[in-house]
Amino acid sequence: MSLQRDTLERETVYSLLANRVRGYLLRYLSITDRTTVSEAAQRIADWQRETTATTFESDRTAVLVQLVHNHLPRLSQYDVVEYDRTTEEITPSSNFEAVAPYVSDLEISIDHQ
Template sequence: MGVACSLYCTLTVSNLSAIVAALQPETISRMGLTPAVTFSLLSDRRRRRLLSLLSDRRAVRIDEAVAWIAACEAETTLEEVPTETKRRVRVSLVHVHLPKLADAGVVDYDPRHGDVVLTDRGETLVRTLSALQLETSPPRSDAPD
């Protein structure tokens, strides 16, 4: 049984060493980010979901990211996401989350073409996210288990 953290992670004996390694000052400083910036970047669920998506694909179009994150939030399939949910997600990604991640050097974002690419610094941040096991909830699938 784990201990719930304020960042929505669960600590267990099996992942404790990975968490400790991810939080070492040397690991965080190799990213070129301060601990405060690292935790700030990981503090928002939409940013964590975007990083999770990028960890699988390395690059996505903004429309794909919007649909995927909106489906997570609506707890539905990609096809059933309400238009209003997609609109809210798009606005927050374009005006808040992508600029913040790009300013930190975690993603390269081209607003003209809608491309979002995970950088090397971003890969290190994704490993930290993975070690912390922060909740990212993929969209629901209608495929049988």
């Protein structure tokens, strides 16, 4: 069920960005333009731990579960992202540009491997 509009209301944008995991995901998409659930979960877990050296598999798994069961459905509902459950691919959707200016200031590195 999509709630697509020409543009999202400011309160909706703030609500979507209120969660750090969603903010990190959207910032990463603004840099890469496409990702998978597994890759996004790893990157977000890395950023949350502030180093890849201390990221545990349980951290990545917890983020993955949050993405699949909470954040991706919510972002999809507002057409901010498209999530293909078959390929696990995540891409920006029609309302992505409404949140892009707000996530551009989040400092993250795409160099975590």
